[in-house]
Amino acid sequence: MSMSRFTLYKKRLKNFFTQFIESKSGVIxxxxxxxxxxxxxxxxxxxxxPIKATQGDLTARFKPPSMKHWLGTDDVGRDLLTLIMYxxxxxxxxxxxxxxxxxxxGTAVGLLAGYFGGWKEEILMRVTDIILVIPxxxxxxxxxxxxxxxxxxxxxxxSIIGWTxxxxxxxxxxxxxxxxxxxxxxxxxxxxxxRIIGLHLLPNVFPLIVAQMVLRIGISILSEASLSFLGLGxxxxxxxxxxxxxxxxxxxxxxxxxxxxxxxxxxITLVALGFTFVGYALDQVVNPRIRRR
Amino acid sequence: xxxxxxxxxxxYFETRGGFVKAVDGVSLQMNEGDSLGLAGESGCGKTTxxxxxxxxxxxxxxxxxxxIIFNGVDMLNIDEDTLRKEIRWKRMxxxxxxxxxxxxxxxRIGDQIVQTIRAHQDVDKRVAYEMVEExxxxxxxxPKRARDYPHEFSGGMKQRAIIAMALxxxxxxVIADEPVTALDVVVQAQILELMRNLRDKxxxxxILITHDLSVIADTCNKAAIMYAGKIVERxxxxxxxxxxxxxxxxxxxxxxxxxxxxxxKFAPISGRPPNLLFPPxxxxxxxxxxxxxxxxxxxxxEILELDRGHYVACHMKNL
Amino acid sequence: MSHExxxxxxxxxxxxxxxxxxxxxxxxSSERKYVKAVDGVSFHINKGEIFGLAGESGSGKTTxGKVIxxxxxxxxxxxxxxxxxxxxxxxxxxKEFRRRAQIIYQDPYESLDPRMTIFDFVAEPLIVHKIGxxxxxxxxxxxxxxxxxxxxxxxxxxxxxxxxxxxxVAIARAMILNPEFIVADEPVSMLDVSIRSSILELMVxxxxxxxxxxxxxxxxxxxAKQVCDRIGIMYLGKxxxxxxxxxxxxxxxxxxTQALIAAVPDPDxxxxxSKAMIKGEIPNPINLPxxxxxxxxxxxxxxxxxxxxxxxxxxxxxxxxxxxxKT
Numbered sequence: 025m026s027m028s029r030f031t032l033y034k035k036r037l038k039n040f041f042t043q044f045i046e047s048k049s050g051v052i053x054x055x056x057x058x059x060x061x062x063x064x065x066x067x068x069x070x071x072x073x074p075i076k077a078t079q080g081d082l083t084a085r086f087k088p089p090s091m092k093h094w095l096g097t098d099d100v101g102r103d104l105l106t107l108i109m110y111x112x113x114x115x116x117x118x119x120x121x122x123x124x125x126x127x128x129x130g131t132a133v134g135l136l137a138g139y140f141g142g143w144k145e146e147i148l149m150r151v152t153d154i155i156l157v158i159p160x161x162x163x164x165x166x167x168x169x170x171x172x173x174x175x176x177x178x179x180x181x182x183s184i185i186g187w188t189x190x191x192x193x194x195x196x197x198x199x200x201x202x203x204x205x206x207x208x209x210x211x212x213x214x215x216x217x218x219r220i221i222g223l224h225l226l227p228n229v230f231p232l233i234v235a236q237m238v239l240r241i242g243i244s245i246l247s248e249a250s251l252s253f254l255g256l257g258x259x260x261x262x263x264x265x266x267x268x269x270x271x272x273x274x275x276x277x278x279x280x281x282x283x284x285x286x287x288x289x290x291x292i293t294l295v296a297l298g299f300t301f302v303g304y305a306l307d308q309v310v311n312p313r314i315r316r317r
Numbered sequence: 318x319x320x321x322x323x324x325x326x327x328x329y330f331e332t333r334g335g336f337v338k339a340v341d342g343v344s345l346q347m348n349e350g351d352s353l354g355l356a357g358e359s360g361c362g363k364t365t366x367x368x369x370x371x372x373x374x375x376x377x378x379x380x381x382x383x384x385i386i387f388n389g390v391d392m393l394n395i396d397e398d399t400l401r402k403e404i405r406w407k408r409m410x411x412x413x414x415x416x417x418x419x420x421x422x423x424x425r426i427g428d429q430i431v432q433t434i435r436a437h438q439d440v441d442k443r444v445a446y447e448m449v450e451e452x453x454x455x456x457x458x459x460p461k462r463a464r465d466y467p468h469e470f471s472g473g474m475k476q477r478a479i480i481a482m483a484l485x486x487x488x489x490x491v492i493a494d495e496p497v498t499a500l501d502v503v504v505q506a507q508i509l510e511l512m513r514n515l516r517d518k519x520x521x522x523x524i525l526i527t528h529d530l531s532v533i534a535d536t537c538n539k540a541a542i543m544y545a546g547k548i549v550e551r552x553x554x555x556x557x558x559x560x561x562x563x564x565x566x567x568x569x570x571x572x573x574x575x576x577x578x579x580x581x582k583f584a585p586i587s588g589r590p591p592n593l594l595f596p597p598x599x600x601x602x603x604x605x606x607x608x609x610x611x612x613x614x615x616x617x618x619e620i621l622e623l624d625r626g627h628y629v630a631c632h633m634k635n636l
Numbered sequence: 637m638s639h640e641x642x643x644x645x646x647x648x649x650x651x652x653x654x655x656x657x658x659x660x661x662x663x664x665s666s667e668r669k670y671v672k673a674v675d676g677v678s679f680h681i682n683k684g685e686i687f688g689l690a691g692e693s694g695s696g697k698t699t700x701g702k703v704i705x706x707x708x709x710x711x712x713x714x715x716x717x718x719x720x721x722x723x724x725x726x727x728x729x730x731k732e733f734r735r736r737a738q739i740i741y742q743d744p745y746e747s748l749d750p751r752m753t754i755f756d757f758v759a760e761p762l763i764v765h766k767i768g769x770x771x772x773x774x775x776x777x778x779x780x781x782x783x784x785x786x787x788x789x790x791x792x793x794x795x796x797x798x799x800x801x802x803x804x805v806a807i808a809r810a811m812i813l814n815p816e817f818i819v820a821d822e823p824v825s826m827l828d829v830s831i832r833s834s835i836l837e838l839m840v841x842x843x844x845x846x847x848x849x850x851x852x853x854x855x856x857x858x859x860a861k862q863v864c865d866r867i868g869i870m871y872l873g874k875x876x877x878x879x880x881x882x883x884x885x886x887x888x889x890x891x892x893t894q895a896l897i898a899a900v901p902d903p904d905x906x907x908x909x910s911k912a913m914i915k916g917e918i919p920n921p922i923n924l925p926x927x928x929x930x931x932x933x934x935x936x937x938x939x940x941x942x943x944x945x946x947x948x949x950x951x952x953x954x955x956x957x958x959x960x961x962k963t
Contacts, residue, residue: 205747208707213761213809214734216727227751358828471917501692502855506899506912513909528829531858535901535910554905572833573903574858576885583840583862585833589798 043309050305056298064112073103096283099274114263119245122182127237130187134194156188168256175258182247190236231310242299249292264288321347326383328369337593339365341546352523354533357543363526406437410483412493417475420467427463434485452481473504492524545601552627562629564606642680649677649713671921673699675873686850688864695870697853701819738810742822744802748794755790758809777808800831819851872929879955889957892930
């Protein structure tokens with residue numbers, strides 16, 4: 025009985041989900057993420073309050089939580105709950121994009137280093153090592169200060185630091201795949217390097233990359249929050265880190281305006297945790313070493 | 318003297334897809350001093366039979382029926398404690414498949430064997446070490462090599478060490494699962510020679526489990542051929558190997574590559590072994606059997622004595 | 637067998653693997669250590685011939701097979717395929733060569749890409765070489781490999797097939813470009829015994845129908861006897877004897893060959909038992925003994941054996957030996 029390709033993909037997807045669900049933390053993480061994605065995407069439907077700084081209600085500054093403002097207001101009278109909902113957009117967006125870019129760079133570096141070996145590998149891996157050795161946050165701070173603070177610069181800064189982990193993991197996997205006969209067999213039929221790398225190594229490394237990238241999103245969000253908090257974020261955009269920055273710079277901390285500080289902090293933590301849980305659960309499912317056959 | 322009597326053993330594994338009928342009504346008998354070769358391809362149930370006899374099945378495996386009497390002891394009904402203290406290693410020991418690669422790399426080989434000895438016998442360390450040296454001489458390893466680590470031993474030496482470990486308590490029966498499969502040809506011959514010598518010198522009884530029929534022909538005096546969880550033929554080695562009666566045995570043996578026989582035409586057995594979740598009805602070999610008749614498709618053949626000591630499970634032979 | 641120029645001729649082929657030593661060792665000793673996996677091997681394979689290359693682990697037989705196809709680059713030596721020197725070919729010429737020379741691997745569980753369907757896997761050579769009519773050729777290849785009906789297998793994945801079926805798929809892929817030469821690296825050693833015959837039968841049938849030559853690499857002399865025409869025995873990187881198969885088995889000249897053959901057990905229980913004629917095991921390939929590599933284990937070793945490496949010399953027609961005592 026033969027199956028069409030579509031039925032096969034459906035079956036594979038089903039197998040994947042069955043295995044994924046076995047990880048309780050993965051499921052919890054998934055729900056957390058779905059929640060935050062939902063409120064971010066539908067922020068404008070869920071809230072009527074404006075977020076532009078100029079539209080703040082200066083008569084209602086620093087108000088604690090009330091029925092009117094569930095999470096209180098900020099230093100210019102904006103509804104904090106609304107800010108947090110919109111803030112999710114920026115944080116998640118930056119997180120995704122930085123993770124995607126660093127995933128791309130890391131994969132490319134790992135594939136090329138692992139496949140070619142020799143001096144090419146040496147150079148690539150030494151560059152990786154150098155970046156790994158330099159402390160991440162200080163380096164990001166320096167770069168952000170030098171390049172200027174804009175939406176794209178932040179993404180660039182985070183990506184340029186974040187690809188090294190993926191590169192190492194991918195290279196290790198490529199090295200082990202190279203030894204397996206089915207990869208050598210592609211060379212034996214006359215295929216060139218491009219085909220081997222793109223059509224054979226990459227699909228076999230892909231699940232690992234996805235797991236890595238998901239973890240990386242969480243880390244990127246934390247990085248963005250750190251940079252924004254330190255004042256190096258895009259001042260035009262509302263991200264959770266920026267909210268914390270405003271909280272700090274307007275003295276909310278010393279005045280004990282907890283609703284300004286704690287909610288954004290919790291959001292950052294929960295989202296990072298969510299991605300970590302999902303990332304680890306994915307790793308359990310796709311990692312050929314851990315996976316149960 | 319009957320050493321081992323297995324009657325109608327049934328062992329199934331519980332899996333997500335259902336019950337795998339790995340061993341389905343297996344009977345065999347061994348006398349003291351016999352070396353029985355249990356032959357069959359992968360998945361036929363030979364390792365499961367051995368694990369059932371030793372009660373070392375994994376958690377999803379269960380013996381669901383049959384009797385195993387070893388030296389008068391009802392193996393399936395004694396408690397785990399007695400089994401561990403009295404039988405395992407002391408009267409029945411085993412050489413597992415791939416055991417030579419399972420030696421702990423961070424302990425000296427001598428220490429590992431001493432550990433085994435002291436787990437089953439109440440002796441102090443010094444005595445145990447002396448026993449190790451004695452065992453090493455027995456299996457052909459220089460006694461002082463007991464201080465080496467596994468990575469310093471070659472493949473053949475590791476296997477000798479495993480055999481030494483199995484003989485530590487001078488058991489009555491040694492069960493060896495693929496003891497020479499992973500070894501080079503010349504080393505294989507050395508180990509087989511060793512096993513034959515030990516058997517003669519110590520009066521050991523042996524069960525040798527392997528898919529390699531030539532290894533069995535080389536070392537055993539009795540043979541049992543398994544297929545899809547059942548024994549299809551058994552008897553003494555010459556009868557079974559030179560005058561096989563079951564179509565599967567015939568198919569296997571007449572085609573068996575031999576370095577000494579004239580080159581023959583290929584006559585492979587068609588098809589492949591069945592899925593033991595859903596074995597075929599009737600005789601499990603019937604889909605591949607050139608002589609299959611209606612009765613073969615519906616009724617399972619009983620294993621019956623065709624000739625003295627020669628048992629075959631085939632409708633066509635029991636007319 | 638043809639008596640024209642041989643299809644494959646290798647000359648003094650060598651493959652040395654550098655051994656990674658620790659940092660301090662590298663400073664201390666200036667001498668680089670190598671595993672001389674293949675160390676000066678020469679033989680030829682005629683068109684339509686099945687040439688066996690046998691030996692135990694560490695003999696270099698698999699490495700030789702891979703170097704001939706340049707899946708590993710040779711350290712030294714020549715490889716001639718129908719008069720063309722393979723070791724110096726450029727990229728596009730290598731691609732042409734690969735159309736004509738293929739490989740079948742030992743492990744049917746590792747030689748198929750787990751993520752590809754059988755159709756894609758067998759079709760891949762056609763796609764690489766841009767040959768049209770993919771579906772028809774794949775169908776033919778699967779049929780020739782006795783996987784019928786072929787359409788049943790198109791959308792299956794390797795893990796759904798048995799070992800024997802996977803090996804047939806591997807054969808189909810190797811055959812689809814109509815190669816002239818196939819390196820078969822222990823193609824049946826990981827298969828069940830009752831399946832082996834049928835795979836070997838398939839290989840021989842393809843030789844009869846299509847005139848393919850094989851390099852049959854094995855450690856099992858019994859299957860070699862079933863399929864090979866001529867055979868070479870390797871020990872620690874050197875070819876130590878070469879003869880037509882029956883002659884080698886009936887009248888082995890090199891002491892190692894003799895020991896190897898005596899050690900093979902036979903499924904006939906009434907025949908003499910297998911004998912271990914030599915003691916010890918194959919030594920560490922990094923520290924090779926001087927002179928004849930087999931001399932430490934050889935009962936007949938003389939002084940000259942300890943000093944000089946014996947050459948492979950033809951002592952009878954078609955029968956070459958590397959042993960000081962036999963030449």
